[in-house]
Amino acid sequence: MFGEDELVRAHKHRADAITNIIFIAFAIIMARLWYLQIYKGDLLYKYAQENRLRKEIVKAPRGMVFSRNNQLMVDNIPRFDAIITPQYLSNKKQTIAKLSDILDLKKGNIQKILKKFRVQAKYRPVIVKKNISRREVAIIETESAKMPGVSVQSFISREYMDKDIGGHVLGYISEISKTQLPKYRKRDKYHYKLGDFIGQAGIEEQFDLRLRGDDGHQFMEVDAYGRMKRHMDDDHLFKGIESTPAKPGNNIRLTIDRDLQVVAFNALAAKDHVGSVVAVDVQNGEVLAMVSRPSFDPSQFSRGITSKYWKELREDTRLPLRNKAIQDHYMPGSTFKTITAIAALEEGIIDEDFEVKCPGWFRLGRRRFHCWKKHGHGKVKIVKALRESCDVFFYKIATKMDIDILAKYARLLGFGSKSQITLARETTGLIPTKAWKKKRTGEPWVKGETLSCVIGQSYVLATPLQLTMAYAAIANGGKLFRPHLTKEVFTNSGEIVERANPELVHEIKISDKTMKLVKRGLYEVVNKRKGTAWWHRGRGIEMAGKTGTSQVMRFTSDKIYSKCEDNPYKQRHHGLFVAYAPARDPKIAVGIAVEHGCHGSSTGGPVAKAVITKYMEKYYPQLHAEIKVEDKAKYLAMLQKQRAATAKRKKKEQKNVE
Numbered sequence: 174m175f176g177e178d179e180l181v182r183a184h185k186h187r188a189d190a191i192t193n194i195i196f197i198a199f200a201i202i203m204a205r206l207w208y209l210q211i212y213k214g215d216l217l218y219k220y221a222q223e224n225r226l227r228k229e230i231v232k233a234p235r236g237m238v239f240s241r242n243n244q245l246m247v248d249n250i251p252r253f254d255a256i257i258t259p260q261y262l263s264n265k266k267q268t269i270a271k272l273s274d275i276l277d278l279k280k281g282n283i284q285k286i287l288k289k290f291r292v293q294a295k296y297r298p299v300i301v302k303k304n305i306s307r308r309e310v311a312i313i314e315t316e317s318a319k320m321p322g323v324s325v326q327s328f329i330s331r332e333y334m335d336k337d338i339g340g341h342v343l344g345y346i347s348e349i350s351k352t353q354l355p356k357y358r359k360r361d362k363y364h365y366k367l368g369d370f371i372g373q374a375g376i377e378e379q380f381d382l383r384l385r386g387d388d389g390h391q392f393m394e395v396d397a398y399g400r401m402k403r404h405m406d407d408d409h410l411f412k413g414i415e416s417t418p419a420k421p422g423n424n425i426r427l428t429i430d431r432d433l434q435v436v437a438f439n440a441l442a443a444k445d446h447v448g449s450v451v452a453v454d455v456q457n458g459e460v461l462a463m464v465s466r467p468s469f470d471p472s473q474f475s476r477g478i479t480s481k482y483w484k485e486l487r488e489d490t491r492l493p494l495r496n497k498a499i500q501d502h503y504m505p506g507s508t509f510k511t512i513t514a515i516a517a518l519e520e521g522i523i524d525e526d527f528e529v530k531c532p533g534w535f536r537l538g539r540r541r542f543h544c545w546k547k548h549g550h551g552k553v554k555i556v557k558a559l560r561e562s563c564d565v566f567f568y569k570i571a572t573k574m575d576i577d578i579l580a581k582y583a584r585l586l587g588f589g590s591k592s593q594i595t596l597a598r599e600t601t602g603l604i605p606t607k608a609w610k611k612k613r614t615g616e617p618w619v620k621g622e623t624l625s626c627v628i629g630q631s632y633v634l635a636t637p638l639q640l641t642m643a644y645a646a647i648a649n650g651g652k653l654f655r656p657h658l659t660k661e662v663f664t665n666s667g668e669i670v671e672r673a674n675p676e677l678v679h680e681i682k683i684s685d686k687t688m689k690l691v692k693r694g695l696y697e698v699v700n701k702r703k704g705t706a707w708w709h710r711g712r713g714i715e716m717a718g719k720t721g722t723s724q725v726m727r728f729t730s731d732k733i734y735s736k737c738e739d740n741p742y743k744q745r746h747h748g749l750f751v752a753y754a755p756a757r758d759p760k761i762a763v764g765i766a767v768e769h770g771c772h773g774s775s776t777g778g779p780v781a782k783a784v785i786t787k788y789m790e791k792y793y794p795q796l797h798a799e800i801k802v803e804d805k806a807k808y809l810a811m812l813q814k815q816r817a818a819t820a821k822r823k824k825k826e827q828k829n830v831e
Contacts, residue, residue, distance in 0.1 A: 229393060233386030234329045236422035238343065238376060240431040241459075241660060245334060247343055247377075252330035252476065253310050255323070256298040257287065262322035272323055275312050276302045298326060303477040331377075331475035335431070337468035338438045341496035342429065342460075342596070342658065344375020345471035347478070373474070375496075376658065379595045380425055383662050383671070389419035423670055426660045428459035436787045438464045440780040441767075448747075448767040448776075449497035449637050452784055455645040455759045457675035458654025460594070462784065463638075467493040491768075499592075499599040502634040503766055506721030506773070507562045507705075508751050509583075509629025511647065511691060514555060516582035517570045518687040525690055529553050531565035535624075542568050542624055545722070559694025560704045562720065564628055571623040579626065580606045585681045586643040587653050588635055594656045602639055605632035630724055637749075641764030644718070644751045647695075648759035650688065651681040695719055696756045706750065709778025714785045717759075718752025720773035723766075737771035745769040750777025754785045755796065761788050 238247035255276055262268060273280045283301055290299045305313075310325050317324065331346055349357060349369050357365040365371075372381035437450040441464065452462040467489065473482055486493055495501060517523045533549035535542045544550070544564040550557070558566035583589060589604030605626060607618040625631035638656060646653040655676040662671040695717040698704040705720045725746050737745050748770030753762040763781045770776030789796065 229391050231389040231391055231417075231419040232329055233388050233419040234421045235331065235346070235386065236384040236424040236662075238384075239424065239426045241426065241428050241461075242430065242432075243426070244431045246339070246427070246429070246431060248332045248334065249329045250332045252303070252328045253305050253307070254300045254326045254328060255302045255305050255309065255313060256300050256326045257283075258296065258298045258322050258324070259287065259291075260295040260322070264321070268320045268323060271316065271320055272301065272313075275309060275316070276305065278302060298324075300326070304330075331472065333471040333475075335435065336470045336472065339429065339434045339464055340375075340468045340471045341465045341498070342375050342463050343471060344377035344379075345373055345469075345474035346370045346377050347373050347474045370475070375596060376425065376427070377471075378597055380659070380662075384422045384425065386422035387420040389417040391416040421665055423662050423664055425662050428454075428461065428658055428660050428673075429463070430461045430788075430791075432791065433462040433784055433787055434464055437462045437780065437784050438466060438468075440783040441466045444776070444779075446767045446770060446776060446780075447491050447497075448765065448770065449501075450763065450765050450780055450784065451498050451637050451641040452761055452763045452788070453641055453645050453656060455648045455753060455762050458642070458645070458656050459660075459675075460656050460658050461761065461788070463496075463498050463658075465495070465497040467491050469493050496596065496598075497766065497768075498637045499594065499596055500636075501766075502600050502602045502636045502639075503747050503749065504631070504633055504723040505629040505635045505640055506723045506747075506749055507564075507629060508640055508719045508721035508749050508773070509633060509635070510559065510562065510567055510627070511695065511719055512583050512586060512588070512643065513567055513570060513574075513579060513627040514559060514691055514694070515586075515647075515683060515687060516579050517574060518555070518690060519582070519683060520574070520578055522573045523555065523570060525555055525686075527554065529558075529563075529566045529569045531563050533565070535565045535568040537568070537572070537621055537624060540621060555690055556694045556697060559691070559719070560697040560701055562698075562705050567627045568624050571627040572620065574623065574627070576618055576623045576626060577606050579623070580604045583633075585653070585679070586646055587639055587678070588633075588643065592636075592638055592642055592656050594638065595658055599638075600636060602636055603632060603634040629721060637764045637766045640749070640751050640766075641762050644753055644764065645759075645762035646681060647688070647691065648717075648753040648762055651683050653678045653681060692717065692756070699752070700756075706752075706774045706778050709774055709782055714782065714789055715755040715757065716752050716781065716785055717754065717756035718750060718781065720777070721749035721751075722771070722773060723747035723749055725769065742769050745771050748773040748776040750774065750781055752781045752785065754789065758796075760793065761785060 234249045237245060237249065240246055255272070257272075269280050269283050272278075273283060278301070286301055287299060290297075293299075302309075305325070313320070313323060313325050333340065333343060333345075347370060349365060349367065349371050351367070353371070354365060354367065357371065372378035372384065377384065433452055437452065441448060441450065447466060449465040450462060451460070453460055469486055473479070529552075531544055531546075531550040531553050533544050533547050535544070542564070545562065549565065550561050550563045553561075553563045553566045555566075557563065580589070583604045589602055591599045591601050605622075610616065610618050610622075610632075622631055626633050642653065642656055655678050657673055657676065659673045661669050661673065663669050698719055699706045699710040699716045701707060704710075706718060710716060723746055726744055746769070748767040749765065750773040751762070751764045753759045761784075763784050765773075765777035765780045767773075767776040767780075
């Protein structure tokens with residue numbers, strides 16, 4: 174048995190232990206309270222308030238795109254999407270049924286959309302329907318109390334003012350894909366995520382970083398069901414919680430002239446032509462117009478392209494998604510004869526007195542090469558050869574010229590390599606050489622292949638842009654510029670962030686004598702009666718240029734002189750035309766390719782005439798007026814001469830009858 178003192182001591186030890194435990198526990202609680210209330214108080218207060226607030230990303234509006242004359246070409250417009258936030262979705266069946274009636278969507282479709290995004294975080298909104306009407310917006314906002322988790326999300330959409338005109342140059346924006354995301358996440362400045370919109374083609378793609386701004390965020394107070402109660406502006410922000418305003422993207426002013434774009438596209442559309450038009454300033458390489466037809470409406474991609482429209486684009490055999498000005502290359506046909514003439518004159522292979530008799534064909538070995546004119550051109554020198562596009566004259570040159578010499582001059586004028594224009598997916602075209610053929614086929618080059626190449630057929634391939642830049646270099650005396658599309662990048666306040674300057678690739682050393690002969694030939698193509706483009710010269714623009722036919726397939730001898738238009742559409746040759754104006758002081762160069770158009774003169778000529786006439790009227794009205802007066806005098810003199818010749822012929826015929 175324990176004594177009384179021992180029991181007291183035992184109870185005292187227990188009491189002390191319990192007291193110590195209580196004290197330590199109280200100290201721990203107080204320390205924890207101090208840690209939570211004081212040391213971490215601000216942070217936890219912020220967390221607590223954020224439970225009442227929802228953070229909304231404020232999308233930065235993309236920069237706008239203007240023409241060289243400050244005409245708005247790409248704008249931003251508000252768009253509204255119906256969204257569901259799964260975290261706050263209650264009474265799912267009832268909510269979906271009600272939303273189905275409002276949006277005119279099947280309940281099954283809404284459920285499929287939610288199922289598709291079930292793997293993502295429940296607090297992230299799911300877009301149920303894009304581009305809802307203002308009526309649907311009003312109903313959802315009114316009925317939001319009865320549909321927890323359902324709300325309206327505003328979005329800035331892109332609107333392309335001219336629809337499909339120039340769509341390939343401007344490009345379009347659409348949601349970033351899963352395959353693109355890893356590549357774009359390497360850009361440290363932006364935090365790309367699924368659902369973000371990025372430039373996918375044209376200017377929108379190439380200048381995406383300049384056009385996109387910095388997203389901001391704001392907070393709004395919500396109830397337990399996630400329904401918005403009010404936005405928290407700067408006067409009502411909780412401690413430690415701050416909104417960040419969105420910073421708009423920079424704007425871009427292009428070198429493109431909107432009026433020329435419209436004229437060029439409409440000129441193609443007038444005859445339902447499939448093809449492209451490129452117009453450049455010969456003095457600095459600025460692209461004044463670039464259109465490809467058929468085209469697409471970029472606004473459809475920004476809004477969220479429908480499966481029906483996408484199917485139409487994908488199944489169209491005319492390939493409307495391709496920019497035919499830079500992505501498609503063609504045999505340049507007779508437009509390439511100008512390059513052959515320059516090479517032959519500069520290398521001393523021919524001179525201005527070199528003459529060939531054209532009977533309509535040329536024999537090399539056992540093979541007969543035909544001229545486009547069945548009965549030939551008679552005696553031909555260099556100017557007449559260009560004017561009337563005599564094949565036999567250039568066949569004769571081919572027997573004296575090495576293919577590598579021709580390739581040298583073609584490359585100097587920009588053929589066979591990318592022009593480095595700021596557009597993606599440009600093709601290089603092709604300029605053959607002996608080494609190229611040996612590597613490709615293992616066989617040596619033969620002379621008969623040179624005969625085809627000197628007239629722009631066989632292996633030779635060029636894009637409409639390459640042809641246009643080459644003729645621009647001829648027009649300005651030998652300066653090959655890099656084509657560019659932008660003049661400057663500027664902020665909303667007008668501050669210039671970036672300014673583009675002309676970039677000279679190189680200056681080609683061509684003698685004045687050669688240039689004079691070639692330019693004279695190109696002038697007579699359009700302005701002399703037997704020129705291949707004489708009927709499409711246009712009044713008052715003093716155009717110089719060259720027509721061309723790009724063979725699609727090779728015909729047998731009995732079909733060589735058959736009418737191209739009588740063949741099935743896909744078997745018709747492509748028509749090309751390249752021109753510059755005014756001939757005496759060139760300002761603009763235009764290149765046209767019309768797929769299955771048969772003739773460059775009849776299909777490309779009217780398009781070039783329309784574009785150049787519009788340009789001269791707009792930028793050089795005084796010079797245009799002077800040319801008109803001079804042209805009128807020439808026209809009247811020519812008309813008088815024709816009438817006199819006709820009267821003389823009739824008089825002679827009458828005399829013979831008598």
